[in-house]
Amino acid sequence: MEAGATARSQLSGEKAQRIVDAMRSSVALRGVAGSTFDHVARDAGVSRGLLHYYFGSKERLLAEVVKRDTELRLGMLDEQLAKASSAADFIAMLRSTLEAMLREDTEFLTLSFEVFTLSRRNPDIAVEYTELVRRTREHVAAVLAAKQDEGVLTLHGEPEAIAEIIFGLGDGLALRLLSEPDRDHRATVEAGTRAVAALIG
Template identity: 60%
Template sequence: MEAATSATRSLAGDKAQRIVAAMRDSVARRGVAGATFDTVAREAGVSRGLLHYYFGTKERLLAEVVRRDTDERLAALEEQLSGAATADDVLALLDRALVTLLREQPDAVVVVFEFFTLSRRNEEVATEFAALLRRMTDHVAAVLRAKHEEGVLRLREDPEAVADILFAMADGLAMRMLSEPGRSWRPTVDAARRIVAGLVDDRR
Protein backbone atom coordinates (compact mmCIF):
# COMPACT_ATOMS: atom_id res chain seq x y z
CA MET A 1 0.00 0.00 0.00
CA GLU A 2 3.06 2.27 0.17
CA ALA A 3 2.93 3.32 -3.49
CA ALA A 4 -0.73 4.16 -3.15
CA THR A 5 -0.01 6.17 -0.02
CA SER A 6 2.55 8.29 -1.85
CA ALA A 7 0.12 8.94 -4.68
CA THR A 8 -2.66 9.76 -2.24
CA ARG A 9 -0.55 12.30 -0.38
CA SER A 10 0.37 14.05 -3.64
CA LEU A 11 -3.26 15.05 -4.05
CA ALA A 12 -3.37 18.47 -2.42
CA GLY A 13 -5.86 21.25 -2.11
CA ASP A 14 -9.61 21.54 -2.21
CA LYS A 15 -10.26 18.45 -4.34
CA ALA A 16 -8.44 16.19 -1.91
CA GLN A 17 -10.35 17.60 1.04
CA ARG A 18 -13.66 17.17 -0.77
CA ILE A 19 -12.90 13.57 -1.72
CA VAL A 20 -11.84 12.59 1.79
CA ALA A 21 -14.81 14.38 3.36
CA ALA A 22 -17.23 12.79 0.90
CA MET A 23 -15.84 9.31 1.61
CA ARG A 24 -16.07 9.86 5.36
CA ASP A 25 -19.67 11.04 5.13
CA SER A 26 -20.68 8.30 2.71
CA VAL A 27 -19.24 5.49 4.86
CA ALA A 28 -20.85 6.94 7.99
CA ARG A 29 -24.27 7.03 6.28
CA ARG A 30 -24.15 3.94 4.07
CA GLY A 31 -21.36 1.72 5.37
CA VAL A 32 -18.36 0.58 3.35
CA ALA A 33 -20.46 -1.42 0.90
CA GLY A 34 -22.67 1.56 0.06
CA ALA A 35 -19.82 4.05 -0.29
CA THR A 36 -19.09 3.46 -3.97
CA PHE A 37 -16.68 5.50 -6.07
CA ASP A 38 -19.64 6.76 -8.10
CA THR A 39 -21.35 8.06 -4.96
CA VAL A 40 -18.21 9.60 -3.49
CA ALA A 41 -17.21 11.24 -6.79
CA ARG A 42 -20.68 12.73 -7.21
CA GLU A 43 -20.77 14.11 -3.66
CA ALA A 44 -17.21 15.44 -3.91
CA GLY A 45 -17.93 17.08 -7.25
CA VAL A 46 -15.05 15.34 -9.06
CA SER A 47 -14.76 12.67 -11.71
CA ARG A 48 -14.78 8.98 -10.81
CA GLY A 49 -11.55 8.64 -12.76
CA LEU A 50 -9.82 11.09 -10.41
CA LEU A 51 -10.57 8.83 -7.44
CA HIS A 52 -9.14 5.84 -9.29
CA TYR A 53 -6.07 7.78 -10.38
CA TYR A 54 -5.09 8.96 -6.91
CA PHE A 55 -6.41 6.19 -4.68
CA GLY A 56 -6.74 3.12 -6.87
CA THR A 57 -9.29 1.34 -4.71
CA LYS A 58 -12.03 2.19 -2.28
CA GLU A 59 -10.09 0.51 0.51
CA ARG A 60 -7.10 2.80 -0.04
CA LEU A 61 -9.32 5.86 -0.02
CA LEU A 62 -10.90 4.68 3.22
CA ALA A 63 -7.43 4.15 4.69
CA GLU A 64 -6.55 7.72 3.78
CA VAL A 65 -9.70 9.00 5.50
CA VAL A 66 -8.81 7.19 8.71
CA ARG A 67 -5.15 8.19 8.43
CA ARG A 68 -5.91 11.88 8.05
CA ASP A 69 -8.49 11.87 10.85
CA THR A 70 -5.96 10.11 13.08
CA ASP A 71 -3.23 12.64 12.26
CA GLU A 72 -5.54 15.52 13.12
CA ARG A 73 -6.67 14.02 16.42
CA LEU A 74 -3.15 13.10 17.49
CA ALA A 75 -1.81 16.56 16.64
CA ALA A 76 -4.61 18.23 18.59
CA LEU A 77 -4.18 15.92 21.57
CA GLU A 78 -0.41 16.44 21.65
CA GLU A 79 -0.84 20.21 21.52
CA GLN A 80 -3.34 20.14 24.38
CA LEU A 81 -1.31 17.74 26.53
CA SER A 82 1.85 19.79 26.06
CA GLY A 83 0.37 22.42 28.36
CA ALA A 84 -0.75 19.97 31.06
CA ALA A 85 0.91 20.74 34.39
CA THR A 86 -0.72 18.10 36.61
CA ALA A 87 -2.19 14.61 36.36
CA ASP A 88 -5.63 16.18 36.79
CA ASP A 89 -4.95 18.35 33.73
CA VAL A 90 -4.12 15.23 31.71
CA LEU A 91 -7.26 13.42 32.88
CA ALA A 92 -9.45 16.43 32.11
CA LEU A 93 -7.97 16.73 28.61
CA LEU A 94 -8.55 13.05 27.83
CA ASP A 95 -12.13 13.34 29.11
CA ARG A 96 -12.77 16.44 27.02
CA ALA A 97 -11.15 14.94 23.92
CA LEU A 98 -13.54 11.97 23.94
CA VAL A 99 -16.67 14.03 24.58
CA THR A 100 -15.71 16.63 21.98
CA LEU A 101 -14.95 13.98 19.36
CA LEU A 102 -18.33 12.32 19.80
CA ARG A 103 -20.16 15.63 19.80
CA GLU A 104 -18.38 17.26 16.86
CA GLN A 105 -17.06 14.34 14.74
CA PRO A 106 -19.17 11.24 15.35
CA ASP A 107 -18.82 10.24 11.70
CA ALA A 108 -15.05 9.91 12.16
CA VAL A 109 -15.64 7.32 14.89
CA VAL A 110 -18.10 5.38 12.75
CA VAL A 111 -15.60 5.28 9.88
CA VAL A 112 -12.95 3.75 12.16
CA PHE A 113 -15.39 1.01 13.19
CA GLU A 114 -16.20 0.37 9.54
CA PHE A 115 -12.49 0.22 8.73
CA PHE A 116 -12.00 -2.34 11.50
CA THR A 117 -14.87 -4.47 10.16
CA LEU A 118 -13.37 -4.38 6.68
CA SER A 119 -9.97 -5.35 8.10
CA ARG A 120 -11.39 -8.67 9.30
CA ARG A 121 -11.83 -9.86 5.71
CA ASN A 122 -9.16 -7.94 3.81
CA GLU A 123 -5.52 -8.69 4.56
CA GLU A 124 -4.21 -5.46 3.05
CA VAL A 125 -6.64 -3.38 5.12
CA ALA A 126 -5.79 -5.43 8.21
CA THR A 127 -2.12 -4.54 7.82
CA GLU A 128 -2.94 -0.87 7.34
CA PHE A 129 -5.33 -0.81 10.29
CA ALA A 130 -2.83 -2.50 12.61
CA ALA A 131 -0.17 0.03 11.59
CA LEU A 132 -2.50 2.92 12.36
CA LEU A 133 -3.33 1.53 15.79
CA ARG A 134 0.35 0.97 16.51
CA ARG A 135 1.19 4.54 15.51
CA MET A 136 -1.55 5.92 17.76
CA THR A 137 -0.37 3.83 20.70
CA ASP A 138 3.28 4.75 20.20
CA HIS A 139 2.44 8.44 19.86
CA VAL A 140 0.36 8.67 23.03
CA ALA A 141 2.79 6.44 24.94
CA ALA A 142 5.59 8.85 24.07
CA VAL A 143 3.58 11.80 25.38
CA LEU A 144 2.76 9.95 28.60
CA ARG A 145 6.40 8.96 29.05
CA ALA A 146 7.49 12.58 28.61
CA LYS A 147 4.94 13.77 31.18
CA HIS A 148 6.15 11.09 33.57
CA GLU A 149 9.75 12.24 33.15
CA GLU A 150 8.67 15.86 33.69
CA GLY A 151 7.02 14.86 36.96
CA VAL A 152 3.57 15.93 35.74
CA LEU A 153 2.20 12.46 36.44
CA ARG A 154 3.48 9.14 37.74
CA LEU A 155 2.76 6.12 35.57
CA ARG A 156 2.08 2.93 37.50
CA GLU A 157 2.38 0.77 34.37
CA ASP A 158 4.37 0.80 31.14
CA PRO A 159 3.45 3.85 28.99
CA GLU A 160 2.52 1.63 26.03
CA ALA A 161 0.21 -0.48 28.19
CA VAL A 162 -1.46 2.63 29.58
CA ALA A 163 -1.93 4.04 26.07
CA ASP A 164 -3.49 0.76 24.90
CA ILE A 165 -5.90 0.82 27.85
CA LEU A 166 -6.83 4.44 27.16
CA PHE A 167 -7.69 3.65 23.53
CA ALA A 168 -9.54 0.46 24.47
CA MET A 169 -11.69 2.33 26.97
CA ALA A 170 -12.29 5.20 24.55
CA ASP A 171 -13.30 2.83 21.74
CA GLY A 172 -15.73 0.94 23.96
CA LEU A 173 -17.25 4.09 25.41
CA ALA A 174 -17.56 5.64 21.95
CA MET A 175 -19.51 2.66 20.62
CA ARG A 176 -21.90 2.68 23.57
CA MET A 177 -22.36 6.44 23.58
CA LEU A 178 -23.14 6.52 19.86
CA SER A 179 -25.60 3.65 20.31
CA GLU A 180 -27.59 5.53 22.97
CA PRO A 181 -27.16 9.24 22.20
CA GLY A 182 -30.06 10.28 24.42
CA ARG A 183 -28.63 8.71 27.56
CA SER A 184 -26.60 10.64 30.13
CA TRP A 185 -23.11 9.17 30.01
CA ARG A 186 -21.44 11.51 32.50
CA PRO A 187 -21.47 8.99 35.41
CA THR A 188 -19.85 6.37 33.17
CA VAL A 189 -17.22 8.77 31.83
CA ASP A 190 -16.46 9.92 35.38
CA ALA A 191 -16.02 6.31 36.48
CA ALA A 192 -13.65 5.69 33.57
CA ARG A 193 -11.71 8.79 34.54
CA ARG A 194 -11.24 7.47 38.07
CA ILE A 195 -9.98 4.15 36.69
CA VAL A 196 -7.45 5.94 34.48
CA ALA A 197 -6.39 8.08 37.45
CA GLY A 198 -5.20 4.91 39.14
CA LEU A 199 -2.83 4.29 36.22
CA VAL A 200 -1.35 7.77 35.89
CA ASP A 201 -1.18 9.07 39.47
CA ASP A 202 -0.30 6.72 42.34
CA ARG A 203 -1.16 9.35 44.93
CA ARG A 204 -4.83 8.38 44.51
Protein backbone atom coordinates in the same frame (compact mmCIF):
# COMPACT_ATOMS: atom_id res chain seq x y z
CA MET B 1 6.61 1.13 -1.12
CA GLU B 2 3.90 0.03 -3.56
CA ALA B 3 2.77 2.36 -6.37
CA GLY B 4 -0.66 2.97 -4.82
CA ALA B 5 0.87 4.02 -1.52
CA THR B 6 3.24 6.38 -3.34
CA ALA B 7 0.36 7.93 -5.26
CA ARG B 8 -1.66 8.40 -2.07
CA SER B 9 1.27 10.09 -0.36
CA GLN B 10 1.43 12.62 -3.20
CA LEU B 11 -2.24 13.58 -2.92
CA SER B 12 -2.37 16.62 -0.69
CA GLY B 13 -3.87 20.01 -0.29
CA GLU B 14 -7.38 21.22 -0.92
CA LYS B 15 -8.35 18.45 -3.38
CA ALA B 16 -7.35 15.71 -0.96
CA GLN B 17 -9.32 17.35 1.83
CA ARG B 18 -12.41 17.55 -0.39
CA ILE B 19 -12.17 13.82 -1.11
CA VAL B 20 -11.69 12.94 2.56
CA ASP B 21 -14.58 15.16 3.63
CA ALA B 22 -16.81 13.75 0.89
CA MET B 23 -16.12 10.17 1.96
CA ARG B 24 -16.75 10.96 5.63
CA SER B 25 -20.06 12.64 4.81
CA SER B 26 -21.10 9.90 2.41
CA VAL B 27 -20.56 7.15 4.99
CA ALA B 28 -22.62 9.12 7.52
CA LEU B 29 -25.41 9.60 4.96
CA ARG B 30 -25.37 6.35 2.97
CA GLY B 31 -23.28 3.90 4.99
CA VAL B 32 -20.17 2.19 3.69
CA ALA B 33 -22.00 -0.07 1.23
CA GLY B 34 -23.76 2.88 -0.38
CA SER B 35 -20.69 5.13 -0.54
CA THR B 36 -19.52 4.40 -4.07
CA PHE B 37 -16.69 6.14 -5.92
CA ASP B 38 -19.39 7.76 -8.09
CA HIS B 39 -21.01 9.37 -5.04
CA VAL B 40 -17.72 10.47 -3.49
CA ALA B 41 -16.28 11.83 -6.74
CA ARG B 42 -19.43 13.85 -7.42
CA ASP B 43 -19.57 15.21 -3.87
CA ALA B 44 -15.86 16.10 -3.92
CA GLY B 45 -16.02 17.66 -7.40
CA VAL B 46 -13.35 15.37 -8.85
CA SER B 47 -13.34 12.60 -11.42
CA ARG B 48 -14.02 8.99 -10.56
CA GLY B 49 -10.79 8.11 -12.37
CA LEU B 50 -8.82 10.29 -9.95
CA LEU B 51 -10.15 8.30 -6.99
CA HIS B 52 -9.23 5.03 -8.68
CA TYR B 53 -5.75 6.30 -9.51
CA TYR B 54 -4.91 7.47 -6.02
CA PHE B 55 -6.76 4.90 -3.92
CA GLY B 56 -7.59 1.90 -6.11
CA SER B 57 -10.55 0.84 -4.01
CA LYS B 58 -13.18 2.22 -1.70
CA GLU B 59 -11.65 0.29 1.19
CA ARG B 60 -8.29 1.99 0.73
CA LEU B 61 -9.99 5.37 0.61
CA LEU B 62 -11.75 4.58 3.88
CA ALA B 63 -8.42 3.64 5.46
CA GLU B 64 -6.88 6.88 4.21
CA VAL B 65 -9.73 8.94 5.66
CA VAL B 66 -9.26 7.35 9.08
CA LYS B 67 -5.48 7.80 8.84
CA ARG B 68 -5.74 11.49 7.98
CA ASP B 69 -8.38 12.13 10.64
CA THR B 70 -6.28 10.33 13.25
CA GLU B 71 -3.19 12.38 12.39
CA LEU B 72 -5.20 15.58 12.64
CA ARG B 73 -6.65 14.56 16.01
CA LEU B 74 -3.24 13.57 17.36
CA GLY B 75 -1.90 16.98 16.38
CA MET B 76 -4.76 18.72 18.18
CA LEU B 77 -4.30 16.44 21.20
CA ASP B 78 -0.59 17.29 21.31
CA GLU B 79 -1.41 21.00 21.46
CA GLN B 80 -3.89 20.47 24.29
CA LEU B 81 -1.75 18.08 26.32
CA ALA B 82 1.31 20.30 26.02
CA LYS B 83 -0.55 22.72 28.31
CA ALA B 84 -1.24 20.09 30.97
CA SER B 85 0.55 20.90 34.22
CA SER B 86 -0.94 18.09 36.31
CA ALA B 87 -2.46 14.64 35.98
CA ALA B 88 -5.88 16.20 36.57
CA ASP B 89 -5.35 18.53 33.57
CA PHE B 90 -4.24 15.61 31.42
CA ILE B 91 -7.26 13.49 32.33
CA ALA B 92 -9.68 16.39 31.89
CA MET B 93 -8.38 16.98 28.37
CA LEU B 94 -8.70 13.31 27.43
CA ARG B 95 -12.25 13.29 28.76
CA SER B 96 -13.25 16.48 26.95
CA THR B 97 -11.81 15.10 23.70
CA LEU B 98 -13.94 11.96 23.98
CA GLU B 99 -17.07 13.90 24.91
CA ALA B 100 -16.58 16.38 22.05
CA MET B 101 -16.18 13.54 19.55
CA LEU B 102 -19.35 11.84 20.79
CA ARG B 103 -21.22 15.11 20.67
CA GLU B 104 -19.91 16.61 17.42
CA ASP B 105 -18.20 14.03 15.26
CA THR B 106 -19.64 10.53 15.36
CA GLU B 107 -18.68 10.20 11.67
CA PHE B 108 -15.07 9.58 12.70
CA LEU B 109 -16.08 6.86 15.13
CA THR B 110 -18.28 5.19 12.52
CA LEU B 111 -15.45 5.23 10.00
CA SER B 112 -12.97 3.83 12.53
CA PHE B 113 -15.24 0.92 13.39
CA GLU B 114 -15.95 0.27 9.70
CA VAL B 115 -12.24 0.15 8.84
CA PHE B 116 -11.60 -2.21 11.76
CA THR B 117 -14.33 -4.52 10.43
CA LEU B 118 -12.84 -4.36 6.92
CA SER B 119 -9.40 -5.18 8.32
CA ARG B 120 -10.71 -8.52 9.60
CA ARG B 121 -11.37 -9.76 6.09
CA ASN B 122 -9.10 -7.68 3.83
CA PRO B 123 -5.35 -8.40 4.23
CA ASP B 124 -4.28 -5.13 2.61
CA ILE B 125 -6.47 -3.05 4.90
CA ALA B 126 -5.31 -5.15 7.86
CA VAL B 127 -1.71 -4.12 7.18
CA GLU B 128 -2.64 -0.43 7.00
CA TYR B 129 -4.90 -0.60 10.04
CA THR B 130 -2.25 -2.38 12.12
CA GLU B 131 0.29 0.26 11.18
CA LEU B 132 -2.13 3.03 12.15
CA VAL B 133 -2.82 1.40 15.53
CA ARG B 134 0.92 1.00 16.16
CA ARG B 135 1.74 4.59 15.25
CA THR B 136 -1.02 6.11 17.37
CA ARG B 137 -0.09 3.92 20.35
CA GLU B 138 3.58 4.86 20.11
CA HIS B 139 2.72 8.52 19.64
CA VAL B 140 0.57 8.73 22.77
CA ALA B 141 3.08 6.61 24.70
CA ALA B 142 5.80 9.13 23.83
CA VAL B 143 3.59 11.96 25.13
CA LEU B 144 2.97 10.05 28.37
CA ALA B 145 6.69 9.36 28.84
CA ALA B 146 7.56 13.00 28.17
CA LYS B 147 4.99 14.17 30.71
CA GLN B 148 6.43 11.77 33.26
CA ASP B 149 9.92 13.16 32.60
CA GLU B 150 8.51 16.66 33.20
CA GLY B 151 7.10 15.53 36.54
CA VAL B 152 3.50 16.09 35.41
CA LEU B 153 2.50 12.40 35.48
CA THR B 154 3.45 9.32 37.46
CA LEU B 155 2.92 6.30 35.24
CA HIS B 156 1.89 3.05 36.89
CA GLY B 157 2.90 0.85 33.97
CA GLU B 158 4.78 0.95 30.67
CA PRO B 159 3.83 3.99 28.53
CA GLU B 160 2.69 1.87 25.56
CA ALA B 161 0.60 -0.38 27.78
CA ILE B 162 -1.09 2.63 29.36
CA ALA B 163 -1.67 4.20 25.93
CA GLU B 164 -3.32 0.94 24.84
CA ILE B 165 -5.62 0.98 27.87
CA ILE B 166 -6.58 4.61 27.22
CA PHE B 167 -7.47 3.81 23.61
CA GLY B 168 -9.30 0.65 24.65
CA LEU B 169 -11.38 2.53 27.19
CA GLY B 170 -12.09 5.34 24.74
CA ASP B 171 -13.12 3.04 21.88
CA GLY B 172 -15.17 0.80 24.13
CA LEU B 173 -16.95 3.66 25.86
CA ALA B 174 -17.69 5.30 22.52
CA LEU B 175 -19.28 2.12 21.19
CA ARG B 176 -21.38 1.62 24.32
CA LEU B 177 -22.48 5.25 24.56
CA LEU B 178 -23.44 5.47 20.88
CA SER B 179 -25.46 2.27 21.21
CA GLU B 180 -27.70 3.89 23.86
CA PRO B 181 -27.75 7.60 22.99
CA ASP B 182 -30.70 8.40 25.27
CA ARG B 183 -29.16 6.88 28.41
CA ASP B 184 -27.42 9.06 30.99
CA HIS B 185 -23.79 7.95 30.74
CA ARG B 186 -22.24 10.43 33.17
CA ALA B 187 -21.56 7.80 35.85
CA THR B 188 -19.95 5.51 33.25
CA VAL B 189 -17.67 8.26 31.97
CA GLU B 190 -16.76 9.19 35.53
CA ALA B 191 -15.81 5.59 36.31
CA GLY B 192 -13.67 5.48 33.17
CA THR B 193 -11.99 8.71 34.21
CA ARG B 194 -11.10 7.23 37.60
CA ALA B 195 -9.67 4.15 35.88
CA VAL B 196 -7.33 6.30 33.80
CA ALA B 197 -6.41 8.37 36.86
CA ALA B 198 -5.26 5.19 38.62
CA LEU B 199 -2.76 4.58 35.81
CA ILE B 200 -1.28 8.05 35.38
CA GLY B 201 -1.90 9.89 38.67
